[in-house]
Amino acid sequence: MWVKALDLLLSKMKTSGFNFSRVKALSGTGQQHGSVYWKSGAAATLQELQPDKTLYEQLKDSFSVPDSPIWMDSSTAAQCRQLEEAVGGAQKLADITGSRGYERFTGNQIAKISQNNKAAYENCERICLVSSFAASLFLGNYAPIDHSDGSGMNLLDIRERKWSPQCLQTCAARLEEKLGQPVPSFENLGSISAYYADRYGFSPDCKVIAFTGDNSGSLAGMRLQGGDIAVSLGTSDTLFLWLQQPRPALTGHIFCNPVDGDAYMALLCYKNGSLTRERVRDSCAGASWEKFSQALQSTPMGNNGNIGIYFDVQEITPSAVGVHRFNSADQKVDSFPSEVEVRAVVEGQFLAKRAHAEMLGYTVGCNTRVLATGGASSNTSILQVLSDVFNAPVYILDTANSACLGCAYRAKHGWLGSSKVSFQEVVQGAPEYKLAVTPNSSAKQVYDPLVGRYKRLEDQVARQ
Ligand SMILES: Nc1ncnc2c1ncn2[C@@H]1O[C@H](COP(=O)(O)OP(=O)(O)O)[C@@H](O)[C@H]1O
């Protein structure tokens, strides 16, 4: 599906008259944690792509695992516990790799395949992340995994920026040779495959800069600065911060920073993001975002004390599942009126983000800027709740696709030479953020106490 998508995209660009020869360098981004298993012998096919055929025709038999595990998978709890035990506990694993064992993290996914599908693992010569897989297609060769996306595997030592031998050995045999060595996220990987020059008219000199994860791409696209807090409202909801020093904890993740080889980023990921809001939109707002927004506008901040926790599927932060509604006396109730339900889902999601960011040491102060991106950042009523809960102004970019934009900036950074220019110099002329909404004057008074109350109820749900 992914290979065919690239064929389709490039052929549509060609038909529309896009001038590929002007592209000096390209980079890209993929959903984090997913993995692709190249079959033994696939490198040769990749190196000898024939320009008269589609990529799909040539690569369809090149994978030893046909269906790639993706970030929504949570079936590897056993492998997570094995890895944590092998290195001396959950906090020790977090100290090495930036995260305790997480089900979607690629090392645990690889461990499960090597245990349950030995033949497929043996028949695999290279394992890519979704990002390095896409880079490999352009390079016509296996592309290395970058440090930032590589941090989402429970395999990389984030301080050394090298694979942790102990983690590799615990997850699967001969893993290092199947992964290749990781590289900085701004590494110039070399020239594009001749296939793209012959078939689409790319310059043979066009450079491929390491691809990275979607959240790392967003951090670059949003030009995050210390003190900012970025909230991505995509399929998953994520929250990320720029960090100078890693302080890994049992909640949340620390990744190598994608634009600065000495820095880090903190990330919190929520599986119940847009899909949960869509489910409530469909059941309570006639499947219309407009009606959903009207419900938010017609209900008061704080929802008269009603709080909802909506984990339709097993949540990541925290590990819990189910829909839980509480009235103003903290009593469990079975349902809310439609408008209350709409506000409860959005407020609950943002109260969770603020509570967890504060647990990571982030303090919402008078200079805090919330930068919003992702599909739902086009909805001003949702952004108003975000602004009120954080009691901070919310800014957006003209494009909600900050991950893609970030990779265009990163391509330029890698092409100019990361040792010659800093990422900040590369993005100097970029358009400014737009102020989308500011908090209501009584927001602090309403939400400061609700954050603590939400956390107490969430802890209760997680314990159950
Ligand atoms: N007007 C809107 N209001 C709220 N959510 C929206 C709106 N438009 C799109 N979305 C949400 O945006 C999501 C897609 O976000 P996007 O950032 O493209 O996803 P991904 O993170 O997978 O790339 C959809 O699931 C949809 O629910």
Ligand SMILES: O=C(CO)[C@@H](O)[C@H](O)COP(=O)(O)O
């Ligand atoms: O698992 C995570 C981050 O750790 C997700 O954020 C994925 O990176 C994919 O996100 P979407 O693009 O589907 O929202």
